[in-house]
Amino acid sequence: MQVPILKMNDVLIVTLGNEITDEEAIRIKQDILVKIQDTGCEGLLLDISVVDLIDSFMGRVLNEIAEMARLMGCRTAISGMSPQVAITMIELGLKLEGVYTALTVERGFDWLRNT
C-alpha cells in the first residue's frame, strides 16, 4: 500500500491508514525522510485519525519519524488521535515525547505554519 505524502505551503501531510504492516511502516518512515530532504519542508503533519490501534511497534515508528525529522531540521505534529488509542497507549506504557499533538489536521497545520 503506497501512502501519499502531500505538500501544502511547506508542510508535508501524511495520513496514516489502518492496519499498516511493519514493512509498510518502515517504508513510510524512509519515504517521509527522503521527501523532507527533496522538498526542504520544515513541517511534517502525521494524521492518525483513522488509526484504530498503536502498539509498541507503531509507537516506536512514530517516535522515530519525529526524532529523525527533528535531526534533519523538520518539526512534527501528530493529529487526530482517537480516545481508544490514547487510553490503550497510556495503559500499555507507551509515550510520544517531544512531538506536538493536535486535535485536528487544521490545528496541527496551523501550529506548524505559525509557530
Next chain:
Amino acid sequence: MQETIQIHNETDAIVARQRGRDMARRLGFSVVDQTRIAISISELARNMILYADHGEVLICEIRDPQGEVGLEVQVVDNGPGIADLEQAMSDGFSTSNGLGMGLPGTKRLMDDFVVETAPGSGTKITIRKWLHARYM
C-alpha cells in the same frame, strides 16, 4: 466462538489482533475494550515471535459460573520459556532489544493475566476480558 491463528511473522500478529477485535465487537465489548484486547494480542504475539519464533493464538468466548460473558486469548509457544518471570513482568525490562512493556503493559490492559512457563518447556499466556464492569 473459537478461532486459532498460527503465528510465524508480524503480519500474522496483525491478523490475530483483527480477529480478536472482531470477536470482541460481536460479543458486545466497547470500542475501548475492543482496542485493549487487540493491542494485547498484538504485544503478546510480537513477544512470541521475538523469543520463540512461532506459535499460535487461540481466541474464544467464555462464560464464568454465573453466566457472565468474556473473551479469552491464549498465546502458546514451544520456545525457550521465561527463566525469570518476575523480571519479565517488570516495566522496562527486555532481554531482546524490545521495548520491555509487553507483559506488564498487557496485564494492565486486561482483567485476568496468567503465565505458565518453565525454562525449556515453552510459554502459555492466558488473558481475559469480562464484558461487565463489576470485574474491573
